[in-house]
Amino acid sequence: MKYKHIVFDIDGTLIDTEYAVLHSLRDTIRELSERKIQLSELKFALGITGIDALKKLEIKDISYAMELWNKNMCKYTDTIQVFDGIPSLLKNLLKLDIEIGIATSETREEFTHDFCRFGISNYFKTIICADDTQEHKPNAAPLLKYLELSKIDNRKALYIGDSKYDSKCAKNAGIDFALAVWGSHCKHIRADYFLERPADLLSVMAAIN
Numbered sequence: 001m002k003y004k005h006i007v008f009d010i011d012g013t014l015i016d017t018e019y020a021v022l023h024s025l026r027d028t029i030r031e032l033s034e035r036k037i038q039l040s041e042l043k044f045a046l047g048i049t050g051i052d053a054l055k056k057l058e059i060k061d062i063s064y065a066m067e068l069w070n071k072n073m074c075k076y077t078d079t080i081q082v083f084d085g086i087p088s089l090l091k092n093l094l095k096l097d098i099e100i101g102i103a104t105s106e107t108r109e110e111f112t113h114d115f116c117r118f119g120i121s122n123y124f125k126t127i128i129c130a131d132d133t134q135e136h137k138p139n140a141a142p143l144l145k146y147l148e149l150s151k152i153d154n155r156k157a158l159y160i161g162d163s164k165y166d167s168k169c170a171k172n173a174g175i176d177f178a179l180a181v182w183g184s185h186c187k188h189i190r191a192d193y194f195l196e197r198p199a200d201l202l203s204v205m206a207a208i209n
Contacts (some may be wrong), residue, residue, distance in 0.1 A: 001097075001205075003158040003205070006160065007157055008160050009103065011046065013160055014115075015086075016183065020076035032059060047105065047162065052136065089198040089202065098123055100125070101127060102160065105165075108131045128146050138166040143157075143159060155177050157176075157179055159177070160179075161179070167189045
Protein backbone atom coordinates (compact mmCIF):
# COMPACT_ATOMS: atom_id res chain seq x y z
CA MET A 1 0.00 0.00 0.00
CA LYS A 2 1.43 3.40 -1.02
CA TYR A 3 0.39 5.28 2.11
CA LYS A 4 0.85 3.71 5.52
CA HIS A 5 -0.16 6.84 7.43
CA ILE A 6 -2.99 9.30 6.81
CA VAL A 7 -2.50 12.55 8.72
CA PHE A 8 -5.41 14.95 9.23
CA ASP A 9 -5.72 18.63 9.98
CA ILE A 10 -8.59 19.27 12.43
CA ASP A 11 -10.43 22.54 11.79
CA GLY A 12 -12.14 22.49 8.41
CA THR A 13 -11.12 18.88 7.83
CA LEU A 14 -12.39 16.70 10.67
CA ILE A 15 -14.70 19.22 12.31
CA ASP A 16 -16.52 22.26 10.98
CA THR A 17 -15.38 25.22 13.08
CA GLU A 18 -15.46 28.01 10.50
CA TYR A 19 -18.56 29.77 11.83
CA ALA A 20 -17.35 29.64 15.43
CA VAL A 21 -13.78 30.73 14.68
CA LEU A 22 -14.71 33.68 12.48
CA HIS A 23 -17.57 35.00 14.60
CA SER A 24 -15.65 34.68 17.87
CA LEU A 25 -12.62 36.39 16.33
CA ARG A 26 -14.80 39.26 15.09
CA ASP A 27 -16.31 39.59 18.57
CA THR A 28 -12.83 39.66 20.07
CA ILE A 29 -11.60 42.40 17.75
CA ARG A 30 -14.66 44.50 18.51
CA GLU A 31 -14.09 44.17 22.25
CA LEU A 32 -10.40 44.99 21.99
CA SER A 33 -10.48 47.90 19.57
CA GLU A 34 -14.10 48.60 18.61
CA ARG A 35 -13.03 47.91 15.03
CA LYS A 36 -15.81 46.76 12.74
CA ILE A 37 -14.49 44.09 10.42
CA GLN A 38 -16.16 41.84 7.86
CA LEU A 39 -16.04 38.08 8.32
CA SER A 40 -14.57 37.73 4.83
CA GLU A 41 -11.56 39.75 5.98
CA LEU A 42 -10.84 37.21 8.72
CA LYS A 43 -10.77 34.03 6.65
CA PHE A 44 -6.98 34.19 6.57
CA ALA A 45 -7.14 33.05 10.20
CA LEU A 46 -8.46 29.62 9.21
CA GLY A 47 -5.59 27.13 9.13
CA ILE A 48 -3.00 29.00 11.20
CA THR A 49 -2.48 29.29 14.94
CA GLY A 50 -4.58 31.77 16.88
CA ILE A 51 -1.43 33.58 17.97
CA ASP A 52 -0.28 34.00 14.36
CA ALA A 53 -3.73 35.27 13.37
CA LEU A 54 -3.71 37.87 16.13
CA LYS A 55 -0.21 38.98 15.18
CA LYS A 56 -1.36 39.53 11.59
CA LEU A 57 -4.18 41.65 12.98
CA GLU A 58 -1.56 43.69 14.85
CA ILE A 59 -3.10 42.95 18.25
CA LYS A 60 -0.70 44.13 20.94
CA ASP A 61 -1.63 42.06 24.01
CA ILE A 62 -1.67 38.60 22.44
CA SER A 63 -2.05 36.72 25.72
CA TYR A 64 -5.13 38.67 26.79
CA ALA A 65 -6.58 38.52 23.28
CA MET A 66 -6.23 34.73 23.22
CA GLU A 67 -8.05 34.44 26.55
CA LEU A 68 -10.83 36.66 25.24
CA TRP A 69 -11.03 34.76 21.95
CA ASN A 70 -11.30 31.42 23.76
CA LYS A 71 -14.04 32.87 25.95
CA ASN A 72 -15.93 34.10 22.90
CA MET A 73 -15.53 30.72 21.19
CA CYS A 74 -17.59 29.19 23.99
CA LYS A 75 -20.60 31.18 22.78
CA TYR A 76 -20.49 29.30 19.48
CA THR A 77 -19.75 25.78 20.72
CA ASP A 78 -23.12 24.51 19.50
CA THR A 79 -22.23 25.43 15.91
CA ILE A 80 -19.20 23.09 15.85
CA GLN A 81 -19.71 19.56 14.60
CA VAL A 82 -17.90 16.63 13.01
CA PHE A 83 -18.24 16.60 9.24
CA ASP A 84 -20.60 13.97 7.86
CA GLY A 85 -18.73 10.85 6.82
CA ILE A 86 -15.66 11.37 9.02
CA PRO A 87 -16.38 8.69 11.68
CA SER A 88 -17.11 6.13 8.97
CA LEU A 89 -13.93 7.07 7.09
CA LEU A 90 -11.76 6.67 10.18
CA LYS A 91 -13.20 3.23 10.92
CA ASN A 92 -12.60 2.09 7.34
CA LEU A 93 -9.01 3.33 7.33
CA LEU A 94 -8.27 1.31 10.45
CA LYS A 95 -9.79 -1.75 8.79
CA LEU A 96 -7.27 -1.25 5.97
CA ASP A 97 -4.49 -1.35 8.60
CA ILE A 98 -3.61 2.29 7.97
CA GLU A 99 -2.38 4.37 10.88
CA ILE A 100 -4.10 7.72 11.24
CA GLY A 101 -2.76 10.81 12.95
CA ILE A 102 -3.20 14.54 13.36
CA ALA A 103 -1.12 17.65 12.67
CA THR A 104 -3.03 20.71 13.81
CA SER A 105 -2.54 24.39 14.60
CA GLU A 106 -4.58 23.90 17.76
CA THR A 107 -2.73 23.94 21.07
CA ARG A 108 -2.82 20.80 23.21
CA GLU A 109 -5.28 22.54 25.54
CA GLU A 110 -7.57 23.45 22.63
CA PHE A 111 -7.33 19.91 21.31
CA THR A 112 -8.33 18.44 24.67
CA HIS A 113 -11.11 20.93 25.32
CA ASP A 114 -12.55 21.41 21.84
CA PHE A 115 -11.88 18.18 19.94
CA CYS A 116 -11.87 15.28 22.40
CA ARG A 117 -15.54 15.84 23.28
CA PHE A 118 -16.57 14.51 19.86
CA GLY A 119 -15.48 10.99 20.76
CA ILE A 120 -13.23 10.29 17.77
CA SER A 121 -9.83 11.22 19.24
CA ASN A 122 -9.14 7.58 20.13
CA TYR A 123 -8.75 6.76 16.42
CA PHE A 124 -5.53 8.78 16.22
CA LYS A 125 -2.21 7.43 17.46
CA THR A 126 0.21 10.31 16.83
CA ILE A 127 -1.07 13.84 17.44
CA ILE A 128 1.03 16.94 16.73
CA CYS A 129 -0.30 20.19 18.21
CA ALA A 130 1.00 23.75 18.02
CA ASP A 131 2.84 23.29 21.33
CA ASP A 132 4.96 20.49 19.88
CA THR A 133 6.97 22.59 17.42
CA GLN A 134 8.54 26.04 17.43
CA GLU A 135 7.53 26.65 13.81
CA HIS A 136 3.98 26.18 12.55
CA LYS A 137 2.12 25.77 9.26
CA PRO A 138 2.95 26.61 6.51
CA ASN A 139 6.41 25.64 7.80
CA ALA A 140 7.13 21.93 7.45
CA ALA A 141 7.85 21.51 11.18
CA PRO A 142 4.52 19.93 12.27
CA LEU A 143 4.66 17.21 9.63
CA LEU A 144 8.38 16.64 10.07
CA LYS A 145 7.71 16.14 13.78
CA TYR A 146 5.01 13.63 12.87
CA LEU A 147 7.42 11.71 10.63
CA GLU A 148 10.03 11.74 13.38
CA LEU A 149 7.70 10.36 16.05
CA SER A 150 6.11 7.83 13.70
CA LYS A 151 9.50 6.77 12.32
CA ILE A 152 8.29 6.68 8.72
CA ASP A 153 9.49 7.95 5.37
CA ASN A 154 7.70 11.02 3.96
CA ARG A 155 6.62 9.02 0.91
CA LYS A 156 4.50 6.77 3.13
CA ALA A 157 2.34 9.58 4.49
CA LEU A 158 -0.56 11.57 3.05
CA TYR A 159 -1.69 14.81 4.66
CA ILE A 160 -5.31 15.94 4.42
CA GLY A 161 -6.27 19.56 5.06
CA ASP A 162 -8.50 22.38 3.88
CA SER A 163 -6.25 25.44 3.56
CA LYS A 164 -3.31 26.78 1.59
CA TYR A 165 -1.30 26.61 4.81
CA ASP A 166 -1.91 22.86 4.97
CA SER A 167 -0.91 22.48 1.32
CA LYS A 168 2.31 24.45 1.77
CA CYS A 169 3.16 22.57 4.96
CA ALA A 170 2.85 19.26 3.11
CA LYS A 171 4.89 20.52 0.16
CA ASN A 172 7.63 21.83 2.43
CA ALA A 173 7.77 18.46 4.19
CA GLY A 174 7.83 16.50 0.93
CA ILE A 175 4.52 14.82 1.75
CA ASP A 176 1.63 14.27 -0.67
CA PHE A 177 -1.43 16.39 0.00
CA ALA A 178 -5.17 15.82 -0.37
CA LEU A 179 -7.52 18.79 -0.23
CA ALA A 180 -10.63 18.37 1.91
CA VAL A 181 -12.93 20.23 -0.47
CA TRP A 182 -15.85 19.58 1.87
CA GLY A 183 -14.26 21.97 4.34
CA SER A 184 -12.45 24.45 2.11
CA HIS A 185 -14.97 24.93 -0.70
CA CYS A 186 -11.99 25.86 -2.87
CA LYS A 187 -10.27 23.90 -5.63
CA HIS A 188 -7.57 26.47 -6.36
CA ILE A 189 -5.22 25.14 -3.69
CA ARG A 190 -2.32 22.95 -4.80
CA ALA A 191 -3.06 19.30 -4.08
CA ASP A 192 -2.26 15.81 -5.31
CA TYR A 193 -5.86 14.76 -4.72
CA PHE A 194 -9.13 16.67 -4.45
CA LEU A 195 -11.68 15.05 -2.14
CA GLU A 196 -15.26 16.29 -2.47
CA ARG A 197 -16.38 14.21 0.50
CA PRO A 198 -14.58 12.06 3.10
CA ALA A 199 -15.50 8.76 1.42
CA ASP A 200 -13.58 9.85 -1.70
CA LEU A 201 -10.36 9.09 0.14
CA LEU A 202 -11.23 5.40 0.13
CA SER A 203 -11.69 5.54 -3.65
CA VAL A 204 -8.29 7.19 -4.01
CA MET A 205 -6.67 4.56 -1.82
CA ALA A 206 -8.22 1.77 -3.87
CA ALA A 207 -7.11 3.33 -7.16
CA ILE A 208 -3.46 3.83 -6.25
CA ASN A 209 -2.85 0.50 -4.49
